[in-house]
Amino acid sequence: MHPAFDPESITDALDRADMDLWTRQPPRSDSARLRFLLSRHANHHTLAARLRISPAELQAALRGRRGAPSEQLHYAITREVARLWQPLIRRWAHHSLAERGGMMVHFRGWFGFTGAAGSSDDGRFRLLTEQLPTLYISRLFRAREQEADEETLRRIVADAVGEAYFRVSPTRGLRMVELKDIDYIEFSY
Known part of the structure; x- marks a missing residue:
């Protein structure tokens, strides 16, 4: 089981099951995943709130200034991508x-x-x-x-x-x- 997902959470369990439906994999790097997430959210503030970080931290992570994001941010990005990746395939299934x-x-x-x-x-x-x-x-x-x-x-x-x-x-x-x-x-x- 991926450590980003809570084994006790029904929400996370549904997202994990949906991952088996994907016809192609999401971006691998956190910065590429963040760019994908920005395309799905209204603005930086909305995404930052969803990831539970400040907009400044989001900007820094997008630019790759701080190197690799913290483990907590990496897991939040992974969960959010799992929730939003390939919505048409998910909806059809x-x-x-x-x-x-x-x-x-x-x-x-x-x-x-x-x-x-x-x-x-x-x-x-x-x-x-x-x-x-x-x-x-x-x-x-x-x-x-x-x-x-x-x-x-x-x-x-x-x-x-x-x-x-x-x-x-x-x-x-x-x-x-x-x-x-x-x-x-x-x-x-």
Whole structure:
């Protein structure tokens, strides 16, 4: 797993899975990647805020004055490129998955019902691999495109895995399945 990505983050897991769809690789150097990112952001200030650095630091990194950027900046650049690289291919794949299915999630985390303790379905750490129902695939991709927070994405994944694993649909008003304390999560399609 690439150290730039958080193994516990659903956002990063979706971006890692999308990297397998690329038909060509992004630029290799950080300065070339920054130039690509500038073409996708409105201005230097927007990109600097996204990378959590000052505009002056961004200018210095673009000019290559400070040599190699810090490890933290390098990882931020890598994550941002993964989020924005080849959007048409990503959109086509997401649309196709939302229609036909085929998205798998593999995770280790606390998962189960929030109800009465003692049953075999009670919440505990589980290592699971499940195929997500198509309804949730489109919800998950839509939320990711709108840059939803991790809690929202976790709720969607919990509902999807709850329906696939426990055969419990939250659409019937049953919101009893939780996913938390994720050690790692991966998606594949």
